[in-house]
Amino acid sequence: MLSKNMIVVKKAVETIAKNAKVASIFVRNQSAFGPDKIVKSPYPNVEIPNMTVNDYVWQNLDRWPERTVSVCPVTGRGYTYEKAFKLSNSFGANLRIKFKIRDGDTVAVMLPNVPDYPLVVMGILEAGGVVTTVNPIYTAYEVQRQLQMSASKAIVTLPENVKTIKDALQLAKLDIPIIVIKTNGIAIPEGTVCFNELSEDGHVDTSVLKQVRRTANDICILPYSSGTTGMPKGVELSNRNIIANCEQINEPLVACHNETTATHQDSVMTILPFFHIYALSVIMFHKMSQGIKMVTLAKFQPETFLQAVEKQRTNVLFAAPPVILLMASHPASSPKTYEHLEVVINGAAPLSPGDAERFLDRAQRTMDFRQGYGLTETSPVVTMTPRGLGDYSCVGRALPNTELKIVDDRLNSLGSNEKGELLVRGPQVMRGYRQNPQANADSFTDDGWFRTGDLAVISEDGLVTIADRLKELIKVKGFQVPPAELESVLRDHPSVADAAVVGVPHASHGEAPKAFVVLKNNAKTDPQNIKDFVKERVASYKRIEDIVFIDCVPKSSAGKILRRVLKEQYC
Missing domain, CATH: 3.40.50.12780 (ANL, N-terminal domain)
Structure with missing residues (x-):
């Protein structure tokens, strides 16, 4: 057995060798x-295995079944790899049996980073579904839009998000199952289904997962991004x-x-x-x-x-x-x-x-x-x-x-x-934006x-x-904030005729949204009223820090907002 000092020396030698290899590669390719x-x-x-993500993730399970896959450092609650595999399989089987999820159906996941997150995602994939991830601090308006755009057939969340989701479903006029993870012994809200009962169901027939027919080229993840401009779009990965x-x-x-x-x-x-x-x-x-x-x-x-x-x-x-x-x-x-x-x-x-x-x-x-x-x-x-x-x-x-x-x-x-x-x-570049040929034409040569x-x-x-x-995305705490989304919300205000949003430097957030608002004729309101209106409709990191009233929004001959002009004049 190597002593501690020998291990340190061994690591140092390995590091030197790796660094030398780095240097040699880039000298050869001047x-x-x-x-x-x-x-x-x-x-x-590299060779890219011809398989699905769930098969890829679990392919070496027998090498570390008793190792921890996820754990909460606050509560100590977590799972081993073997347990996670079994629970996700049971969840996936119940998605197909009880909720009729079929190959290519989208299931939304609206969760913070809890130990159950990998189990939920893997279960959806094992059921043949597509995962669309939703920010758990989204408002009902934001959740509504993503559920509609993604055509989600179910959503998985925590008890504290259920009210927001029910409000979103009402706005969208949708009726889909809400599956709730029970993490602290509190009863799950009325009208929802308990994830733990689905994943811990020892009697579910997991052989139903053999019916799944998904290939390497099928979509498995559907996050929403603003891409190079504008409103969020479904990214088909x-x-x-x-x-x-x-x-x-x-x-x-x-x-x-x-x-x-x-x-x-x-x-x-x-x-x-x-x-x-x-x-x-x-x-x-x-x-x-x-x-x-x-x-x-x-x-x-x-x-x-x-x-x-x-x-x-x-x-x-x-x-x-x-x-x-x-x-x-x-x-x-x-x-x-x-x-x-x-x-x-x-x-x-x-x-x-x-x-x-x-x-x-x-x-x-x-x-x-x-x-x-x-x-x-x-x-x-x-x-x-x-x-x-x-x-x-x-x-x-x-x-x-x-x-x-x-x-x-x-x-x-x-x-x-x-x-x-x-x-x-490269092979990691998305298939395209979902049902958005114009965005694809703009984003690909x-x-x-x-x-x-x-x-x-x-x-x-x-x-x-x-x-x-x-x-023109604004980066707040590393998150993308599309100006077009905030401008759309601002224009919904009954006193606002037009609006433009730009990012301005912020000491701790990196950037923050600043809005320029044109009021309707004879309209009377104040900046705080508009801020509160926006606050109800967007996640906290998208909230507008400052509002300036102006007579008109500068635009190009094609109608594009000239944000550069606004920054030069007011920022």
Whole structure:
């Protein structure tokens, strides 16, 4: 048996070897730009298994049946992999038998990060269903819209969300089952079905799942994103999309996990919400496929989060900038808090090198701190910095099987160190937006490149730096807030004739929505009245911080709101 010192030396040697391999790859490929100025991944292509996500996740179950798959650090409630597999199968069978869910039917999941989340999602997939994830702090208006757009046949939630969902169903004139997870012994609300009874049903005939006929190319996940512009749209992600991205981030030089063995299991803190594709794919699906433990925090409270990082011996953390900033500055954080952390990956929005260094200074230890880049439409990861790079200003290089291109506003290809829109092509790119041919035409070029709507620069050796956003989404705490959605809500106010919304810098949120409102003739109201109107209809992070009354909204000849003009004049 190796001594502790020998293990440390062994790890150091492995790290040096990996870093040398990184350097050798990129020296051999001095220029990442190929014909037509296309940037190919420097990594070898990966093979993409021809299967469904649920089969992919469970394929190595026999290697870690007794390992923990998910656990709540507050209550200690959780599941082993073997238990999760059995419960999700029973739930899936009951979805088909009792609720008549059939192949391709959509089921909504409106949950915070509870230990049951993986069981719910896997059960839906095993039943042949499609999962659409809903933010649990959405209002009835937002839930109504997603249930209608996704044509959901059922919804899974917690007791505290039932009233919102019932209000949403009334608004939508829908009658679908509400399945509720019982987490604290309290009786479930009237008119709902208990998830626990469905999943713990020992008499259900699970052989009904043999009737499911789903393929790698079928849609399995239907998140909603604003894409490059406008209102939320259903993003059709296939089994192949998700599995491709899982295999891509298994590339040894970018992998963020350790192998699960008889003596080791990574502990991953899941503070990022599972309703977002970043956590759903990169954390849930991928980490389950590797037998890793997910520590699920249902509610973000700084002290609880920091205590859990330490007590759960968290060694892998995926985060967004607000979390990193908190970890660098909160009084309750100390080097002891982060004594087990080995890998920290920032995503969802860029983090400055200075902020990364402040966090590392607070941690007072060497760790693998990296950044990645992706979108809901790319399942989500496009690029990631390799191990040992140590450059916090970029988001790394293209993953295996991925091609990149930088173009100008006429889609002409640009070269190294030239700023333009980033285009992506690869197996992780979505099938398209659901029932939205115009959005698909706007988002894909004629030769199949996906337009990210982000301005970027690619260095000669293939390192990508995100420079700015072409799209007008507002990033609040890492969440996307589409101006068009807020403008639509504002125009519903009885005193508002027209409105425009832009993002403005915010000290702790990154950005915040600011509205410019044109009142109807003779209308009299005040900013607070309009803020309260919006507050009732949108999630808390979408709330408008400031309102300015103006005479008219500046628009182009085509009727497009000139947000740049508003920013120049008022921000």
